[in-house]
Amino acid sequence: MTISAVHNDRPWFQSVMRGFRRRCPHCGEGKIFAGYARVADACDQCHEEMFHQRADDAPPYFTIMIVGHIVVPGLLMMERSFAPPTWVQMSVWLPMSLLLTLSLLPLVKGAIVGLQWSLRMHGFGGESDKV
Numbered sequence: 001m002t003i004s005a006v007h008n009d010r011p012w013f014q015s016v017m018r019g020f021r022r023r024c025p026h027c028g029e030g031k032i033f034a035g036y037a038r039v040a041d042a043c044d045q046c047h048e049e050m051f052h053q054r055a056d057d058a059p060p061y062f063t064i065m066i067v068g069h070i071v072v073p074g075l076l077m078m079e080r081s082f083a084p085p086t087w088v089q090m091s092v093w094l095p096m097s098l099l100l101t102l103s104l105l106p107l108v109k110g111a112i113v114g115l116q117w118s119l120r121m122h123g124f125g126g127e128s129d130k131v
Contacts (some may be wrong), residue, residue: 012118019114020107024048032113037106039113052123053116059109066108067100 015025024030030045037059041051075093078084117124 010118010120012115015114015118016111017114019110019112019117022106022110024050025114025117032110033106037109039109048117049123050113050117053113054122055109055112055116058112059105062112063101063105063108066104067097070100071097 014028018025018028019032021028022032024032024043024046026048027043027046030040030043030048032039032043032050034040039050039053039055042049071093074096075089078089078092116122
């Protein structure tokens, strides 16, 4: 098997998008999560094992970065345009931050697991990590 064949059989963009849709990065049909953000041990359709994924702190980090890039400009534009009282700003942006964070976290985690699968990281390539 050539190096190019190894790298082309798991296209990273397709795998990331499948994970972002909360689907198995291998088949695109099965669910990647067994709960809100708990990755299933294996795909219920193709039986691809996912228990060894190691997303760790990356999903919350990227989620906070995305939410911050949405909320902060919105808050600043609202302040500059309307200069509302602080209670108005807090009543708009705190719930929006919470809703964005809770809705994006599983999507981002799925995308990261899909990326790990496509790059054969953390046991997705058939080999265990070297300690």
